[in-house]
Amino acid sequence: MKMLLKSVFAVTALAIICLSFTAQAETVTPRAVNQVDIQKYAGKWYEIAHLPMYFQRKCVSNISAHYIVNADQTMGVLNSCRIENGEMISSEGVAYPQNQGNSKLKVSFLPPGLRWIPFTKGHYWVLRVDPEYKVALVGGPSTKYLWILSREPQLDEAIYKSYLETAKYYGYDITKLIKLSH
Template sequence: MKTLFKSLFAAIALVINSLSVTTRAETVTPQAVNQVDIQKYAGKWYEIAHLPMYFQRKCVSNITAQYSVNADQTIRVLNSCRIANGEMISSEGVAYSQNQGNSKLKVSFLPTGLRWIPLTKGDYWVLRVDPEYKVALVGGPSNKYLWILSREPQLDEATYQSYLDTAKHYGYDVTKLIKLPH
């Protein structure tokens, strides 16, 4: 009887282990696209969905990001949203390219004089962007942050699902995505 339990336990452990290996094999570490044309990427983007994060806790609708290229080739970032009392709030930052393809950026929203402080910049990786620069998936090397962005305030369901599939492939928990109205 003792041998039967040991064999049964070993079989269950093997099944559980193979399931976890299968799950891990289905996802890969997030990878930024090879190249982003910053001039095409610049402009206004509407946030379609995001993973919960502290910085967006007050936003209830109309989340947008406006990007423009500075003279020094850094990128001005202006994030805006509507809060519960109806007021629009915004936060201005700067993004610094971390690779030749401009697809991996570090972003800081600290005041200009404090941006030199180490470990105060967040990852902003373009994980997927369509050829016309109308839809983008943005995250980072961890699965902590994720945004689905569109040039239009609404995104058709098929396109949205396609970008969700990409996020899932990279291991993001898309069940936690927050979609707010525009």
Template sequence: MKIAIKSIFAGTALALSGLAISIATQAQTVTPQAVDKVDIQRYAGQWHEIAHLPMYFQRKCVANTKAQYTVNPDKTMTVLNSCSTKDGGKISSEGVAYSQNEGNSKLKVSFLPKGLRWMPFTKGHYWVLRIDPEYKVALVGGPSDKYLWILSRDAQIDDATYQSYLNTAKQYGYDVEKLIRTPQQP
């Protein structure tokens, strides 16, 4: 009987310690949150991709991934993504971003042809999760951990800045071990 009680006590203690570790781990991550406000005029222009989580639609990109944002008269943004391919070619895709909040920090983006953009469930989340005050480096993701980009106005960023943005991504629960650094060549 003593052995059974000790086993129950040990099992309970082990379960409680596992629960405590699980709670502590969950407490270190928070749900991704977009910044309060993005000045879309300042955000417009060219951004270089520094790193991204792997995704199907970027499977052919091997270097020089860039995004060009242009503000349209209706306050949407034209998005022109481009990259270099393994064979030395270049591919690009044009889409449009629609603001989803007053602060313009939560966007929905569609790369479908113009005539099909009205279709539901065809727009992806594009949330600005962090941006420096000078609009030089940005962390972009969404409400899930599926998509993540680190963007910069310059083709390269220093390691301290990169690590700082990685830490923000980790706090939001992104698996930064899966991030792919994007080569930017002249």
């Protein structure tokens, strides 16, 4: 009987180890798409969901981002949201391309005179965008930040779930996503 219990324990332990390796193998490091047409990407995007982050702690609804292409091929960024007292707040920044395909950007929301300071820009990687540039998944090289964006304030549930699967594939904890209304 003792030998049987040891065998069952050994098999169970082995199964748990195998399952943990299988679960890890199903996720990959986030990877930006090869190419983003910044002219098509420009415009207004509604945030459908995001992972919790310090800079959005006051936002309770109506989160959006508006991008414009600057003459130097950087992108102007205007993020806005409604806070608890009903007021709209915004933050203005600039996104700097980091690769030839414009799918990896570094974004700074510091005042223009301070944007040169090293280590003050955040990663903004387009991880997935549909061919019509209507829905996008944005993150970075880590799984700390994530946004699901749409050109419309509401997103079809099937499309949303598809983007969740992509996020999950890249190792993001989608159980922590915050969905706010517009």
